[in-house]
Amino acid sequence: MRLNWSAYYAVLFLYRCVFSVLGQTVVMRLTSIPDTEGYQSHGLGYVAYATSQMSFDPALTMQGQATLITAIVGAFFSFLGGGNPILINIGFQTIAFIGIWRMLDALDPEIRKYCAVLVMLPSFSVWSSIASKEAIVVFLVGMLGRYIIQIYQGRGRLRIRHVLWFFLLYVFKPHFAPAILFLIGVPLVARWSRQPAAIAVGAGFVSLIPLYLLRDSVDAYVLRVVRSVYAEPGASTRDERIISQAYDFFAHAPQGMFRAFMGPTLSEATSGILHLMSFAESILIVVLILLYVVPRLPRLPAYLAIVSFFTVFWVLLANYPLGIANPGTAVRYRTDWLLLIFLGTIFLCSRAVYMGWRAPRARLVRIEEAQPAAVPQPG
Incomplete structure (x- = not known):
């Protein structure tokens, strides 16, 4: 139906x-x-x-x-x-x-x-x-x-x-800018390239250059924000601080990104009905995305895999410091960027999207190949 x-x-x-x-x-x-x-x-x-x-x-x-x-x-x-x-x-x-x-x-x-x-x-x-x-x-x-x-x-x-x-x-949300600009800029630049995957890889690494050059300023700012969050009464319900000293933002990024996405941990899920529902929902999101993405990976163009990876990376990295102090806050802030995760996984993990995007380039190549070679004119 x-x-x-x-x-x-x-x-x-x-x-x-x-x-x-x-x-x-x-x-x-x-x-x-x-x-x-x-x-x-x-x-x-x-x-x-x-x-x-x-x-x-x-x-x-x-x-x-x-x-x-x-x-x-x-x-x-x-x-x-x-x-x-x-x-x-x-x-x-x-x-x-x-x-x-x-x-x-x-x-x-x-x-x-x-x-x-x-x-x-x-x-x-x-x-x-x-x-x-x-x-x-x-x-x-x-x-x-x-x-x-x-x-x-x-x-x-x-x-x-x-x-x-x-x-x-x-x-x-100024920290959304890297992911948004990456999502917009890469397809515009790579569309007419013969090697879009190479463009995507290059763009991904270029996007990391400002983060490297500004690492000290970024780390200091994140540390200041996290400390201000913990200083507010009732703002944090977790004793463990993933970010507590210089460069913890980078050192603990994988753990922080995971916890900010998931929200409540398994032990926190048993503390109340809202945490339990949030934990179950987080598991459901992960399962549904994996059920969609994994079967499509063998035929997924490298370009889409690269853009998907960097999109999810930038979304999670930029947002995790605000979601690690409190499981409820993590779930609330996740609302802001969940549509970007869906774009980076469900939309960008479709081969049909890639074929439709590359169709004008393919038509141009066919036209060029169909044109007869120039015949030399007699002198």
């Missing part, structure tokens, strides 16, 4: 609205979410708090700008919904839904059906369906994800709106 995608999108919207309700009536009673409460109840009064963050540190300035933007969105939905927190949640949910829908709609139906299942996972749904920065970030990632997909389909044309989406995402 052919799937009616219009019906699916309608169901997805209603499904996510349910999580807007559950997030307010269940999740927020089980755990405190101060920023969501602020966006719901204070409206533009949150502007003063956002402004107070815009000092001393450029990163904090961007954090304050992101908070300010989210507060303005919250005030707008508060006005429309009469201050009802559930209606405010549904407003934020709608923003995230548009990004998810636009990204899914750009995918080939064969790939879309896999992603359609993954975007319905509970924790992703709840954190992107309440008043939060996550809802806005999911929208921005979804819109940029659509553009990346269209590049591989030969329909990607850079527009002002794409620059705007990237700029706004940079305000919210």
